[in-house]
Amino acid sequence: MALRRRRLLELCGTAAAVGLAGCLGDSMPGEDDPTHENVSDGTVDYPGMVDGGASVTADRYVTIEYDDPETSFILQPIYEGEEASDDQFRVQRDLSGETMAGFIAPVHTGEAFEYHVFANEAFVEFADWNVVTGTGQNLTDGENPGFERLQGPVYGMVLSPGEAELLAIVDTTAEELQSRDGPSPTGLAIIRGASGGQPEQSVPQISFGFEYDATAEQLTVTHEGGDSVDASRLEFQSDADITVDDDFEGTVAAGDAATLTAPSDAEVRIIWTSAEGDTSATLAAWKGSDA
The missing domain is CATH 2.60.40 (Immunoglobulin-like)
Known part of the structure; x- marks a missing residue:
C-alpha cells in the first residue's frame, strides 16, 4: 500500500508544539578537515554512541531497541509519498555511498530523548528540509538548525523534541502533510514506541x-x-x-x-x-x- 502523506499521521499519531534545538554549530571543526567522534569512514557509530545500550536490526524497516529506558523505534524512509526503495533512499549507518541515505540515532540524556540525525550529501542537497514532530492529533513544524558537515560525506544535526512520538525530516510542512491535497513528501521519519518492524495499521482516511x-x-x-x-x-x-x-x-x-x-x-x-x-x-x- 502506498505510503501517502497521511501515513505519517498513521504511524504513531501527530504533533504537539515542542521545541527543537540543534547543538552542532559551535563545536564544528574547520570545513577543510571535519572530524566527529561518532563517525568513522562515513559510518555512524551507533549503538556505540550509547555504550551498546541499544540494538539495531534491519528487515522491512530499521528497528532500534533501546535498553534504558526500554523503548523501541522504527526508522521509515519515504520517497514522493511512498515507501522508498533501496535505489531511491536508504536508511543505514553507512553514509559513504552516492544514493540518498540517512540515519537517526536516539540518545537518552537522562531526562528525554534527543535525536542525532545523520545524512549523506545526496540527501542534504535533495531538498530544503523541514522538521515536523507529532504527538496527539496535530502536526507541528519545529525549529530547524540545518545540517552541518561532520566528516567527509556525512552531515548531521541534533533535535530535541521532548516527548514527541514522531520526528520527521521532510520536504513539506506540517500543514501540507495534514492536507489531503498537499504534495507527496520525501524524507525520513523516526517513530517512537513502534516495534516488530511493521508500523501499526490505522483506519485510512x-x-x-x-x-x-x-x-x-x-x-x-x-x-x-x-x-x-x-x-x-x-x-x-x-x-x-x-x-x-x-x-x-x-x-x-x-x-x-x-x-x-x-x-x-x-x-x-x-x-x-x-x-x-x-x-x-x-x-x-x-x-x-x-x-
Whole structure:
C-alpha cells in the first residue's frame, strides 16, 4: 500500500508544539578537515554512541531497541509519498555511498530523548528540509538548525523534541502533510514506541462519492480523495440484495471507481479491514431514496 502523506499521521499519531534545538554549530571543526567522534569512514557509530545500550536490526524497516529506558523505534524512509526503495533512499549507518541515505540515532540524556540525525550529501542537497514532530492529533513544524558537515560525506544535526512520538525530516510542512491535497513528501521519519518492524495499521482516511442511476438501479462509488488503500481491504456490505458488478482492484486511489446493482431502498456500507483482520471500520455509507 502506498505510503501517502497521511501515513505519517498513521504511524504513531501527530504533533504537539515542542521545541527543537540543534547543538552542532559551535563545536564544528574547520570545513577543510571535519572530524566527529561518532563517525568513522562515513559510518555512524551507533549503538556505540550509547555504550551498546541499544540494538539495531534491519528487515522491512530499521528497528532500534533501546535498553534504558526500554523503548523501541522504527526508522521509515519515504520517497514522493511512498515507501522508498533501496535505489531511491536508504536508511543505514553507512553514509559513504552516492544514493540518498540517512540515519537517526536516539540518545537518552537522562531526562528525554534527543535525536542525532545523520545524512549523506545526496540527501542534504535533495531538498530544503523541514522538521515536523507529532504527538496527539496535530502536526507541528519545529525549529530547524540545518545540517552541518561532520566528516567527509556525512552531515548531521541534533533535535530535541521532548516527548514527541514522531520526528520527521521532510520536504513539506506540517500543514501540507495534514492536507489531503498537499504534495507527496520525501524524507525520513523516526517513530517512537513502534516495534516488530511493521508500523501499526490505522483506519485510512478516504472521501467517497456516490452516484445513483435509479432506472438501472446502478450505484457508482468513487474514491474522491485521501489515502490510497489495497482493494483487498475493502468490502461492500448491505442488508439489501446488492451485486458488485465492477469491484475496486489493486491499489485504490483518487479517481478509481466501483459499480454495484442496488435497489433504491438499500443502504450500502464500505467496510475496511486491517491486514491482520483484527480491526475494521465503516469508511462511508450510502442510503437510497427509499431506505
